[in-house]
Amino acid sequence: MSTTVPSHPIRILIVDDHPVLRIGVSAIIAGQADMTVVAEATTGEEAIEQYRNVRPDVTLMDLQMPGMNGIDAITAIRREFSNARIIVLTTFAGDAQALRALKAGAVGYLLKGTVRKDLLDTIRAIHSGRRHIPPEIAQEIAFHAADDTLSEREIAVLRHVADGKANKEIAWLLDISEDTVKTHMRSLFSKLDVGDRTQAVTVALRRGIIEI
Template identity: 55%
Template sequence: MDRKIRILIVDDHPLMRSGISVEINAEPDMEVVAAAEDGLEALELFRRHRPEVSLIDLRMPKMNGLDLITTIRADCPVAKMIVLTSSAGDVHALRALRAGAVGYLLKHMLRDELISTIRDVHNGKRRIPDDIAQLVAKNAIEGQMTPREIEVLNQVAKGHSNKQISAFLFISEYTVKDHIKTILAKLGAQDRTHAVAIAVQRGFIDL
């Protein structure tokens, strides 16, 4: 029998790690070689075990998923990594793919698509849900935020006024108003609150 696909699971929820491990280990051609609850532990385990496929949550303590993917990619350019996330935001997906992920799975899809995604990625294919791929393609050029606009958005999300944002970022209130006008247009938002909701959903900011 061919050697099994060796898999690393990275997720800060014990039940998620346990459930995924059970499903994977039930397959005759796969085995979980390690599981980590945070990014730093995952990096250590990756370097120790060199798994064929790594399943990586985006939101984790100590080192987030994007930073972990970037670090692993620099350490091992041929590493095959699949993102596990509950966020359908196109910005999260685009950042993960740019960092080096070759698969993207929403957690509600795990029961139906986890095993086939692992096999496809192991065989050199990319696996991204169609709706996520369409969002990424649609918004790859249009609707992207500049670093300064994201800074403003984060301040808006904290409930700060234009005057407070102006003082915090050392820019004029006129500039703040101009940024917010551009942000609303890019996100297709009706007001500041709506803009924050869209930005969180797409993955520009985290609350």
């Protein structure tokens, strides 16, 4: 891939609540003549504010942050700036989470474990108008494309299951009957192709359907 220095370096906003990650990414970018870090943010709210302030060419966006998460921040930024080019930077390879980010408006997806190898080429690709999704994540998205998606209520039930709550507690918390909880459980077991609560939580976490 060409690394010809443009007349104006690629201006980058880094959004992540971990200072070590921001420092590491900044150090990688600092050695490049064709790009520069113009701002940093630690929350989704700060990301929106900084985007308005500096109007970066490319934004690197973490997904799990205190307060507003990355997907909500992507949605808000893209609503206000439809041409925003945002790369998700995350530790999670789940297809469901990746698909939510892409639907929110992200045009790139990068796992933090591959930053040293892939960050610079991904930034240049996104800046030039292309998209980037790691092959393994694209394969997972394609594999599950025909699956029935979980409803918001099923996901809410599953989050409580992940917290270790029994059906009776879940029913009380969601203001539904215990029989309704059991119906939701049977449905999500079928959709996730699992046989018990532990498997359901394990699969949902791996795919990024829920977070803990």
